[in-house]
Amino acid sequence: MVRIPERGRRGNLVLARHEGERLLITGGITVQIVRSRHGKTWLQVQAPGDVDVWREEIAPPAFVERHRSAA
Numbered sequence: 001m002v003r004i005p006e007r008g009r010r011g012n013l014v015l016a017r018h019e020g021e022r023l024l025i026t027g028g029i030t031v032q033i034v035r036s037r038h039g040k041t042w043l044q045v046q047a048p049g050d051v052d053v054w055r056e057e058i059a060p061p062a063f064v065e066r067h068r069s070a071a
Helices: 061-070
Strands: 022-025 029-037 040-046
Touching: none
Parallel strands: none
Antiparallel strands: 022 029, 029 040
C-alpha cells in the first residue's frame, strides 16, 4: 500500500503500470490500464454511481474548481 500525504499537505503519487494492472482507491474506485500504444494510454475507471468521473477538458467549471481546491 502507498499512502499519499495527509490532507492539507500537498503530495503526488506517480506510478508506472503495465497493461492489465490496476490501482485500487478507497471508496470502491478501480483504475485499470487497458492499453498503452504510441504515447497514448487507455484507462478503465470503475466507481460507485455517486462518484463523478470527468475528463478535465470537458468537466463543468464548478466541478474543476472544487477538485482543485480539494487537492
